Amino acid sequence: MIRNLFIATLLALGAVSCSDIKESDRFITIEGVTAERVVLLEDFTGQNCVNCPAAHQEIDALVKQYGDALVPVAIHAGSFGIPSTNRRPGLMQPEGQTYNDRYGIDEYPKGVINGRSGALNPGEWSDFLREELQVPAELDIDLSATISADEPGKIAVECILRPDANMQGTLQLWVLEDGIVARQLDKDGNLIPDYVHNHVYRAAVNGVDGENVTLQANTHKTLAYTVGIRNTDKEAWVPENLSIVAFLRQADGGVAQAAKCHVVTGDVEEE
Amino acid sequence: MKLSRKLLTGASVFALATVSAAAITIGGDNGVALHGSVQADVLFPQEDEAINTGKYEHDVLFNSYADLNLISRYVDAGARLEFMKWPLPGYEKDFDGWGVPHIYAKGRYKGFELTAGDFYEQFGSGFILRTYEERSLGIDNALRGGRLRVTAVPGLRLTALGGVQRHYWDWKTSSQVYGADAEVLLEQMFGKLRKHNISWMFGASYVLKRETTPGQTISGVDYRLNVPENVSAFDLRTHVRKGNFDIMGEFAWKGQDPSFDNDYTYGKGTAVMVSASWSKSGISALLQAKRSENMAFRSQRMMSGTSCFINNMPAFAYLHTYALPALYPYATQAAPGEWAFQGNFAYTFKRRTALGGRYGTKVKVNFSYIRGLDHKYPAPLFGSSLIGTDGSSTSFFGMGEAYYHDVNLQVEKKWSQSVSQNFMYMNQMYNKSVIEGEGGRIKTNVFVVDTKWKIDKRFTLRNELQYLHTCQDEGDWLFGLLELSVAPYLMATVSDMWNCGTSGTHYYNFGLTGNYRSNRLMVSYGRTREGFNCSGGVCRRIPATHGFQVSYSYTF
Numbered sequence: 001m002i003r004n005l006f007i008a009t010l011l012a013l014g015a016v017s018c019s020d021i022k023e024s025d026r027f028i029t030i031e032g033v034t035a036e037r038v039v040l041l042e043d044f045t046g047q048n049c050v051n052c053p054a055a056h057q058e059i060d061a062l063v064k065q066y067g068d069a070l071v072p073v074a075i076h077a078g079s080f081g082i083p084s085t086n087r088r089p090g091l092m093q094p095e096g097q098t099y100n101d102r103y104g105i106d107e108y109p110k111g112v113i114n115g116r117s118g119a120l121n122p123g124e125w126s127d128f129l130r131e132e133l134q135v136p137a138e139l140d141i142d143l144s145a146t147i148s149a150d151e152p153g154k155i156a157v158e159c160i161l162r163p164d165a166n167m168q169g170t171l172q173l174w175v176l177e178d179g180i181v182a183r184q185l186d187k188d189g190n191l192i193p194d195y196v197h198n199h200v201y202r203a204a205v206n207g208v209d210g211e212n213v214t215l216q217a218n219t220h221k222t223l224a225y226t227v228g229i230r231n232t233d234k235e236a237w238v239p240e241n242l243s244i245v246a247f248l249r250q251a252d253g254g255v256a257q258a259a260k261c262h263v264v265t266g267d268v269e270e271e
Numbered sequence: 272m273k274l275s276r277k278l279l280t281g282a283s284v285f286a287l288a289t290v291s292a293a294a295i296t297i298g299g300d301n302g303v304a305l306h307g308s309v310q311a312d313v314l315f316p317q318e319d320e321a322i323n324t325g326k327y328e329h330d331v332l333f334n335s336y337a338d339l340n341l342i343s344r345y346v347d348a349g350a351r352l353e354f355m356k357w358p359l360p361g362y363e364k365d366f367d368g369w370g371v372p373h374i375y376a377k378g379r380y381k382g383f384e385l386t387a388g389d390f391y392e393q394f395g396s397g398f399i400l401r402t403y404e405e406r407s408l409g410i411d412n413a414l415r416g417g418r419l420r421v422t423a424v425p426g427l428r429l430t431a432l433g434g435v436q437r438h439y440w441d442w443k444t445s446s447q448v449y450g451a452d453a454e455v456l457l458e459q460m461f462g463k464l465r466k467h468n469i470s471w472m473f474g475a476s477y478v479l480k481r482e483t484t485p486g487q488t489i490s491g492v493d494y495r496l497n498v499p500e501n502v503s504a505f506d507l508r509t510h511v512r513k514g515n516f517d518i519m520g521e522f523a524w525k526g527q528d529p530s531f532d533n534d535y536t537y538g539k540g541t542a543v544m545v546s547a548s549w550s551k552s553g554i555s556a557l558l559q560a561k562r563s564e565n566m567a568f569r570s571q572r573m574m575s576g577t578s579c580f581i582n583n584m585p586a587f588a589y590l591h592t593y594a595l596p597a598l599y600p601y602a603t604q605a606a607p608g609e610w611a612f613q614g615n616f617a618y619t620f621k622r623r624t625a626l627g628g629r630y631g632t633k634v635k636v637n638f639s640y641i642r643g644l645d646h647k648y649p650a651p652l653f654g655s656s657l658i659g660t661d662g663s664s665t666s667f668f669g670m671g672e673a674y675y676h677d678v679n680l681q682v683e684k685k686w687s688q689s690v691s692q693n694f695m696y697m698n699q700m701y702n703k704s705v706i707e708g709e710g711g712r713i714k715t716n717v718f719v720v721d722t723k724w725k726i727d728k729r730f731t732l733r734n735e736l737q738y739l740h741t742c743q744d745e746g747d748w749l750f751g752l753l754e755l756s757v758a759p760y761l762m763a764t765v766s767d768m769w770n771c772g773t774s775g776t777h778y779y780n781f782g783l784t785g786n787y788r789s790n791r792l793m794v795s796y797g798r799t800r801e802g803f804n805c806s807g808g809v810c811r812r813i814p815a816t817h818g819f820q821v822s823y824s825y826t827f
Contacts, residue, residue: 019499020527021537026659027494028486048709057654061491080709101325104364106812107575119364121531121575123658126488189704189711 033130035069037137040247040258041125042073042112043199044105046080047090050185053195055109055122062129069133071245071260073176075099075201080108082183089234091182091200095208116254138164139215141259145244146266147229152239155263157205157225159246163215169250172210175202175227176260179241202237203227205244213248239263303343308826310406311335314359319817322776322798329357336406338373347377361804361813362409363576365439372437373413382423389413392432394452394476398523398542399504399568401583402436407804408811410577413437414448426459428452436570438579446570448581450478469513476506480570480581486529487573489653496535496659502528504540504568504582519546525568529658531575532567532606536662540565542584553619561587564608564644564665577809586808587611588639589677591697594750594768595739596717599701601641601675603808610670611641630685639677643705645669673712676700689726695719703744715741731756735766746772761785768800793822 043059045052059072074091076082077100082090103112103119110119117128142160157173176199184195204210205225215221227244229237240263247258313333318324333355340349351373358367375388391413394400404411416434421427433449435442454474458464464471479501486496508521525540542563549556561584568582588601588611603609615637620627646663653659679697686692697717703710716739723733737750752766761784768778780797801815 019501021497021499023537023659023661026497026537027489028497030488030493030495032493050704050708054655057656058490061654065491106364121573122490123487123531123535124573126490130488185709189709 033066033133035066035133036135037133038069038071038141038258038260039066039114039129039132040071040073040245040255041129042075042099042115044077044100044103044108044110044112044119045074046076046078046092046108047082047182047184047197049078049080049108050187050189052080052109053184053186053192055111056198058122058125059199062125066129066133068260070129071247071258072199073174073201073245074197074199078106078108084235091180091197093201093203095204096201098208114255114258115249116252137257139167139248139257141246141248141257143244143246143259143261145242145261145263147239147263148266153229153231155227155229155239155242155244157227157244159223159225159259161213161215161221161223161248163217163219163221165217166215167248167250167256168212168214169248169256170210171206171213171223171246171248173205173225173244173246175205175237176200176243176245177202177237177241178243179238199243202235202242203230210249239265303341305339305341306827307337307339307349308824309335309337310824311822312359313821314816315819315821316360316816317818319798319815322778322815322817323801324815324817327360332357332359334359334362334406345379347379348375350374358409360816361811363439363578365441365578366409368440370440372411372440382421384420384422386418386420387416389415389437390418390432390434392418392430392450394430394450394478395474395506395508395523396521396544396585397583398521398544398563398566399476399478399506399525399582400448400450400452402581403583405806405809408577408806408809410809411437412578412580415442416447426456428454428456436579436581438571438574443571445484446480446482448478448480448570450476452476467513469511471512472508472510474506474508474510478504478506478568478581480504480528480568482570482572484571484573487535489658491653496529498529498572499527502526502568515549515551517546517548517550520544523566525566528565528568528572530567530569530572532569533565533662534656535572535658536565536660538565538662538664540568542566544585553621555617556615558614559587559612561585561611562608562644562667563605563611565606565662566608567606577811584808586805587613587641588675588808589613589615589637589679590805593695593719593721593735593737594752594766595737595748596679596695596697596699596719597805598739598748598802599699599703599713599715600803600805600810601639601677601701601808602706602803602805602810604643604674604705607646608644608665609641609674610644611639613637613639628684628686630687632685633683635681635683637677637679637681639675641675642673643671645671672702672705673700674702674705689724691723693719693721695721711743713741713743715739729758731758741772745770745774748772760787764795766797789826791822791824793820795820 062070075096076092077096081092083092105119111125113128114132140162145155145157147155178198180197180200181194182197184192186192205227242263243260245260248256250256315331316327318326335354337352350371352371354369355367356369373389375390377386391402402412402414414434414436418432421429430452435444435447454472457471481501483500486498488495504525506523510519521544523542527537529535529537544561546559563584566584569579570581571579584603584605586603591597617635620632622631644665646665648663649660651657677699682694684692699715701713703713719737721735725731733754735752739748749769749771754764756762764782766780770776778798778800780795782795784793796819799816802813803810804813
């Protein structure tokens with residue numbers, strides 16, 4: 001009986017080994033996706049998070065694939081974040097933790113896509129993103145942000161909402177910054193002192209919780225804001241690297257539409 | 272929801288279970304018995320900025336359980352009610368909910384036992400299958416389906432099972448687990464072995480995970496990962512006992528299983544463990560070694576955290592019960608793999624000898640030593656990700672960086688009829704970067720003195736003094752505890768854990784515990800440091816808390 005059991009085990013092991021997937025067969029080609037909207041990806045990350053650089057590379061790959069149809073925002077939060085108020089300041093803003101706690105995130109990196117995916121691991125982003133991109137949006141957002149030479153310390157933001165249907169929601173505008181050179185741990189726990197952080201959340205334009213808006217079909221709504229550019233010893237924004245993101249979050253938590261624009265420096269009008 | 276309504280809801284659930292259990296009077300005369308338990312852990316949290324508790328949405332948080340099991344000669348049945356709508360802090364997001372997630376019926380007749388419903392099972396050491404419940408970690412990965420156990424043939428134990436795995440309040444039917452196990456007890460077949468008092472077991476197991484969810488798409492390209500729908504795992508083991516000697520060996524193998532744990536790579540998993548021990552009155556020794564690689568085995572390949580594991584790699588680090596030695600607990604690295612060694616030696620110096628003293632002295636030495644494997648990584652196919660490759664290659668005996676070591680010496684000494692002491696010294700290295708994701712290597716030296724004074728028949732006073740020294744992380748810690756037991760019902764404790772190294776924060780706690788028959792009630796107030804709660808090599812991060820805690824349990 002023992003001999004029979006042993007032979008059966010070897011046979012089963014052999015049979016299973018033959019079903020291995022060869023390296024050449026591990027990828028199935030699928031159809032590309034045509035974007036019908038702009039999708040928001042909130043990436044909850046941290047400078048002491050060793051797995052986060054890999055997630056940043058996932059985002060880079062997705063941005064390369066979908067271009068302006070994807071708006072990523074790196075929100076530094078949690079125990080791996082370094083607060084912006086530290087003696088050696090980091091990239092974690094107080095409201096970053098607020099946004100983090102709304103999703104109940106306590107592992108990093110995690111991403112939330114269009115406010116409705118729940119907290120996903122980076123390997124799950126592509127699938128959910130493909131689904132969201134194909135859902136037509138009933139709202140367009142035109143966004144512009146300029147720094148006037150007259151007021152170099154402020155950003156003037158204009159946001160035009162163009163709904164195709166009646167809708168209500170919370171409009172949120174954020175300031176992002178690219179090209180921030182700051183420390184980051186890599187996957188081996190080594191410190192990279194000059195890591196380049198992109199699409200980092202810096203501040204809320206219209207309040208941490210945004211503002212409620214009610215839109216009527218085919219009626220445009222124009223909103224204007226002013227944001228002070230931070231320039232302190234703990235946090236100094238580089239105007240050329242700033243962007244503004246706007247999105248409308250509906251009652252179910254999902255994002256109806258998102259938009260992003262770079263902050264441009266306007267010309268001084270001659271008197 | 273107001274505090275009063277929450278309390279009422281929780282208390283109602285709890286009371287219903289208790290009253291139901293008490294009201295049913297089925298006696299042993301009918302061959303039918305009712306057993307069960309009730310457990311409730313409640314926290315009234317207070318926000319405390321000094322220890323970063325964070326903010327709370329609710330005024331009361333609690334986890335509660337009520338088990339009822341009907342036992343008879345041929346049929347058992349049972350169910351468990353769980354209520355954690357507002358759970359204690361630190362559990363995974365999907366943990367909250369309530370319902371009856373565990374229900375079963377079991378029939379047995381002449382060496383055959385059939386279970387339908389929810390059940391727990393382990394094959395061997397758990398390398399390829401271990402489903403269990405560990406409430407403190409929020410783990411319950413029971414299978415829901417069917418299991419047949421056959422012990423009808425002397426010396427042979429057979430098990431076959433199949434089902435879907437619990438993931439908190441969800442049972443995903445697109446992921447199924449099937450398994451078979453056989454154990455042969457040779458001494459029951461061969462008289463010669465019995466004659467020489469040898470006990471010898473051979474075991475073999477097979478587990479199949481079937482997951483029909485398609486593989487995920489790859490970021491940046493229009494490809495989807497081609498993942499195996501069926502993942503197989505095998506286990507072979509043997510265990511020999513003769514006299515004072517006990518030797519065990521086990522080998523496990525897992526097929527291609529691309530998952531979140533291994534970065535969606537296609538390498539196979541292996542585990543091998545050997546263990547030898549020897550003991551007789553007053554002396555014992557144990558040596559164990561284990562090598563595991565890529566053995567994280569889940570029923571859902573994209574899952575992270577502590578849920579959906581089909582298997583469990585046994586812990587190879589000593590489980591400390593004293594507060595400061597347990598400050599940096601090791602979590603088994605199932606996915607990247609590890610080499611782990613563990614041993615202990617215990618000797619009792621006899622009473623009325625020079626070293627034994629009047630009452631004898633027991634000395635124990637334990638060590639754990641764990642290193643990673645020497646991974647050599649292939650060139651990535653997409654960006655820096657290893658997705659789609661065979662993953663890293665390793666040499667069998669090659670070792671990577673040190674993950675953990677712990678050498679501790681314990682001395683138990685009874686000085687008189689009423690006074691006894693335990694002394695412990697521990698030297699530890701904890702690679703926080705590997706185990707927690709950041710923090711470097713923490714080296715500690717820990718000293719513990721635990722003194723018990725039995726004042727009289729009713730009163731016993733116990734005192735613990737602990738000191739942890741380290742130049743890393745939060746620096747030194749001091750811990751003191753005073754515990755007064757009033758037999759047979761009451762125990763009062765007061766303790767403080769003081770971070771004298773850096774923050775100066777005190778984590779104080781005052782507690783009162785009462786036991787009466789099968790009831791146990793504990794009430795405490797104080798602070799708990801943020802840390803890890805570990806059991807069996809699996810750890811859960813617990814946030815810092817401050818507030819009143821009430822724990823009640825009743826077993827019948």
